[in-house]
Amino acid sequence: MYLRSQEWFGRTGKDGFIYRAWMKNQGFPHHLFEGKPVIGICNTFSELTPCNAHFRDLAEAVKRGVWEAGGFPLEFPVMSLGECQMKPTTMLFRNLASMDVEESIRGNSMDAVVLLCGCDKTTPSLVMGACSVDLPTTVVSGGPMLAGKYKGRNIGTSDLWRFAEANKKGEMSQEEFVAAEACMARSQGHCAVMGTASTMAAMVESLGLALPDNATIPAADSRRKVLAHMAGMQAVELAKNNIRPSQILTRQAFENAIMVNAALGGSTNFIIHLTAIAGRMGVQLSIDDFDKLSAQIPLLANLQPSGEHFVEDLFYAGGLPAIIKELSQFLHNDAMTINGRTLGENCQTAECYNREVIASVAEPFKSESGVAILKGNLCPNGAVLKPSAATPELMQHTGRAVVFENIDDYKKRIDDPELDVDPTCVLVLKNVGPKGYPGMPEVGNMQLPAKVLAQGVHDMVRISDGRMSGTGFGTVVLHVSPEAAVGGNLALVQNGDLITLDVEKRLLHLHVEPEELAQRLTHFQPIDLGYERGYTRMYIHHVLQAHEGADFDFLQGSSGPVVKRDSH
Incomplete structure (x- = not known):
């Protein structure tokens, strides 16, 4: 039996002495190092x-x-x-x-x-x-x-989004909000x-x-x-x-x-x-x-x-x-x-004890499963939507774009009473992808505008090159690739452009002619994030796009068998 550790602890002479002696200061007896x-x-x-x-x-x-x-x-x-x-x-x-x-x-x-x-x-x-x-x-x-317990019912992280919405609308007081947070992670x-x-x-x-x-x-x-x-x-x-x-x-x-x-x-x-x-x-x-x-x-x-x-x-x-x-x-x-x-x-002997929690293939909980990959001129390399957490009525939808250039722009304007938005619109958030933020944050499931929430609306089509929390829900298109920060077509979307989402056809389409997109691209300017040193600079220069896993380009592929590094 080959043991890699013996290349450290199985040595004789000075090297073996060094590898074992300092480990022994923790009280390990010698026989532990013998194979x-x-x-x-x-x-x-x-x-x-x-x-x-x-x-x-x-x-x-x-x-x-x-x-x-x-x-x-x-x-x-x-x-x-x-x-x-x-x-x-x-x-x-x-x-x-x-x-x-x-x-x-x-x-x-x-x-x-x-x-x-x-x-x-x-x-x-x-x-x-x-x-x-x-x-x-x-x-x-x-x-x-x-599971958390609040006012006689179970709650979990997904309720955070519901509580935040209710608090924003004045339906949940700040005292109730704080009480719920103490009940959730119990x-x-x-x-x-x-x-x-x-x-x-x-x-x-x-x-x-x-x-x-x-x-x-x-x-x-x-x-x-x-x-x-x-x-x-x-x-x-x-x-x-x-x-x-x-x-x-x-x-x-x-x-x-x-x-x-x-x-x-x-x-x-x-x-x-x-x-x-x-x-x-x-x-x-x-x-x-x-x-x-x-x-x-x-x-x-x-x-x-x-x-x-x-x-x-x-x-x-x-x-x-x-x-x-x-x-x-x-x-x-x-x-x-x-x-x-x-x-x-x-799994041969596994059993289901509750069909309300685990449905059968013959009678599933929902016929539409968890992932849909969209393609189209807005996302040539793909985008992601979670049908099981989306609103069925919005799975085929065309609406005019309401564009936010970055997360700060979104936070500044989303609740502005003058924002030109209605429930049929498509919220578009740019520059929150791997390079654009940087780090691709979980901001894709944008909270809806206050004026829309006031109408009793709980979902709109939302599109970004970012991600969303796995606890989130809604008709949210994520991971648009290429991202806006590298000049993907998402960067070229303007207020009022029509966008079609058709989940059945796996389509995400921007209703702008190719010639017009080409013209807009001539005015594209990459954002300057201002990172000149350290890990974040390395991240921006080496991170791959979302459809490639957002890993670093120089880390792809296994390194092969481990070899010991002998510095003594």
Whole structure:
């Protein structure tokens, strides 16, 4: 059995002395360095990342599993990305965190790694970094928080948008607003709805990188620690058998993840993150694959924001294994997973205990699944819409554009009584894409103008080159590519232009003649963001467009086998 860690700890002479001696100041006995698999525990614990604030306990559970299986656990921290705290947007730092993970794994003495992920970007960043090294890897998610309780009903993150709208209209007082915020996040864990965090947890389970039930066990449930313990044991087996991500993350695995996500009504952010992970693995995945593979899948999960229930309810109803089993006729059931069993074998005995939460393929919750990829002259490289969270009456719509040049322009004018807008208009927000903000923030589900809300309207067609929170909803077109900041046609839209959205035809069309667009392009001036140094400057110069996963151009493709760096 080859163990990479022995290139550090198995040496004789000066080098072995140096590698072992300083480690022994933590009280580790000598026999631990004599051929036990070293399991790195990559921890994104941070009090600035509330979703991951319980990860110290979770790491201890992983360690117990590693010790039981005969391994040697060593925990290390990496950059943590707290969605609700970090400015300007955690997406700006996803690629940086992935580089932190990649180099931490590559430069240290470990034979396998357990990734502790929770808040939205922590999962894709850790998986991207680990994939680039291709060391045996498994993932443990932090789990969803319990549903909030407010005035006798369940609430979750998706209700934030409803509360904000009600507060804006004067239907919810500031005192009630503050009371609700104290009721919503009442336990440890990430968002209770099928937002981006839970979507990412489901992604790693359906890819085969995590143990069954990883996606849905609530963070506060003791079974979350049991799963972490078992993952620690599994990591030792992965190290002994040298089972690497490249052996798990095949084209078939990515296709499975896309189909499972469609059935869940998962976050639109899934597309960008899965594309980036595929890019790291050298697996060819295009934005069109998401539409093609999702089109045949109905929506099975009745979960917010597309439905009414919460992720903990999904766990009680049978968890992700029950969803996967229900989809067996569509999936590659022979895809391998980290426990040595196929995806189909893992879910063979799964049962559904609540058809109100998990519908059947024969009688789905909604016939339209979670993702539609749009094309047209406004988005030649694609745009994304989530039909399951949209208003059916707006899925075919033509309206005049009300244009906001950037987020500051939007904030300044959206509630202006003089704004020339009505419910039939199309709100267009420019320069919030990967380069334009920079970092592609979650501002795509723009709050509606106050004068429209006052009419009792709750949805309008909204278009941007940005993203939206996985907890958001509405008829929102996102990820328009190419983005406005690089001269995409979105940059050329003017107030009053007619725009047609036709989801059935997968069309997003700007009713402006090509000659007129060409003329407008001659006046296009790239915005000067003023970043002359540091990481943000590097980001702007190297980030790819949304349809390519918004990764850095120089990080595409796996680095190949890990080689030890000997500096002594």
